[in-house]
Amino acid sequence: GQNIDQPTEMTATEGAIVQINCTYQTSGFNGLFWYQQHAGEAPTFLSYNVLDGLEEKGRFSSFLSRSKGYSYLLLKELQMKDSASYLCAVRDGNYQLIWGAGTKLIIKP
């Protein structure tokens, strides 16, 4: 079966750095996505990785290792508004998105 694993919840301090990990096992691979979802709102696109390595976009970076079936989302200079759930999703061989259950990130002052 296909599976996406990510921690259920993480806590970090305002101004700090946090890394959210995602491991996956899918039938085929055509890219990995990270989305942010604030409580009661829709998921919004953060990043996309299809090749190994690091993609940087402002305070957010995403890393992919296809051989290890592993990705992480790195958030720097954390702000209170970063309190949200972060969803990892993999596009499988049929171009369907397989979603993880999400990591709820709690930011403390």
Next chain:
Amino acid sequence: TAGITQAPTSQILAAGRSMTLRCTQDMRHNAMYWYRQDLGLGLRLIHYSNTAGTTGKGEVPDGYSVSRANTDDFPLTLASAVPSQTSVYFCASSPGTADTQYFGPGTRLTVL
């Protein structure tokens, strides 16, 4: 720009009743999707449409039907609602099947 709109925002429905959740996008995206999101689970694909006039079944299609008569609209119908269909429903669209998906604001449905 509106992007993707969904209606209603929320609904309480008696079991056995039918209901259509509406989804409209103004981005001229070819592909559209319906997901449900339940606590502790990832988004699960119900149905999808790669282009107007075609639809396909996702991971959890039972009890749901869709149609795609034109590019902009992708309604989801529950023919006879059951309590297990209580969920938050998100519609999404993408320019093509290999592109990033963009989500509507969601419909919170409670079936009693």
